[in-house]
Amino acid sequence: MDENNNSNQTKKCQFCGAEIDAEAQKCKFCGEWVDKKNEDDLPQELKHFNWGAFLLNWIWGIMHKKYITLLYFPACLVPVVGPLAISIWFGVMGNRWAWNSQKWESPEQFNEVQERWVRLWIVLAIFALIIAVKMFVVLSVVGSAEV
Template identity: 35%
Template sequence: MEENGKNVPEEVKGWNWGAFVYAIFWGIGNKTYLPLLCLIPVFNFVWIFVCGFKGNEWAWQKGDYKDVETFKAVQSTWNRAGLVNFIVSIVFLAAYFIFIAVLISSVANLKNY
C-alpha cells in the first residue's frame, strides 16, 4: 500500500495502544494530525478506534525512520504506556462501579432499619 509516496511495510501495520489511548498527544508527537479529530465530541469515540488501527501506518508515513526496528522501538514506548493506562483505567472503572454498588446496597439496607 502506498500513500503519500511512502510504502508501509507489513510488519509496521497493526494496533497501536498509544494512538488509541493518547490519540491527540500521540498524533502531535508523531507529526500526524488526523488524531486531532478526536477533539470533535461524539465523533471522537469512533475516531480513537481508527487511530488505534491506522496509527502505525500514519506514523510510518510521516516519520523519518531509517528502518522498521527503529520505528518499532519508538512505538513500543507509546504502546506500553497506552496499554498500562488502558488497564489502569479499566481497573479504576471497575472499582468505581463496585463502590457505587456497595454504597447503594448500604443505603438500601439503612432504609430497612
C-alpha cells in the same frame, strides 16, 4: 553565475504548496519533511496496522505532530460509528504518518517505539479498570448503607 542560480532555485512543498528553497529538507511554513520518501518507500515491515494510533489516537497524534488526529473529538459527535471509524483510519495510516514524522534509525527501532504506545495503552486500561472497580465497590457500599 551558477552559484547565483542555485541560491534562487525553489521547489513547492507537497503538503502546503508553499515555495521553499530547493535544498530544504523541512518546510518552514507547515513543518513537514519535504525530502521524505513517497508512500511506496514505506518499508515492507511497516505496512501493517498501527495499534498505538488506533488505541491512543489523539495523544499519539500530538506526539507525532499529526494534529489531524484531533478530528477524533468532532467524530465523537456521531455515537459509536464516528470514533470507531476515525480510529480505524488512524490505525491504517499510523505507520505512514509516524515514519514520515521524523528520521528513524531503522524499521526495527520504529516498531519498538510504536510497541511502547500499545504497552502504555494496556497500562492505562488496567489502571482505569482498577479505578472503575473500586468506584463500583465504594458506591455499592455507600448506596446500600441505611440512613
